[in-house]
Amino acid sequence: MAAADLSAHSGLSSPSQTILITIDVFDQESGMVEVEDSLGRNFELPAAWLPDAAEGLAYRVHPGADGVRFEPLPGGARELRERSKQTLLEFSDEHEGDSDSGQKQP
Numbered sequence: 001m002a003a004a005d006l007s008a009h010s011g012l013s014s015p016s017q018t019i020l021i022t023i024d025v026f027d028q029e030s031g032m033v034e035v036e037d038s039l040g041r042n043f044e045l046p047a048a049w050l051p052d053a054a055e056g057l058a059y060r061v062h063p064g065a066d067g068v069r070f071e072p073l074p075g076g077a078r079e080l081r082e083r084s085k086q087t088l089l090e091f092s093d094e095h096e097g098d099s100d101s102g103q104k105q106p
Helices: 003-010 076-095
Strands: 019-027 032-037 042-046 058-064 067-072
Touching: 019 076, 058 076
Parallel strands: none
Antiparallel strands: 019 032, 019 058, 032 042, 058 067
């Protein structure tokens, strides 16, 4: 896959960019993990692709012309949760004035 094709499929603007993924669920029976990425997407991947795969671990994803590399990222799960919280806060702030339920807030 060409570099331009790779970035189009990965959601990244350039192959040098990276994203984070966090393992949400590890199904030992199937050998699959459910992950969420820093763009808010959910995927299912073979656990064998992720070094020392376990629930709650995070990885930096390095797409390249020769494939994808997953690098363990200590503290990455916390970073991804903080990004998600910030996104929710920003979304809430943007839409706070949009909803008028007719009830006054204390």
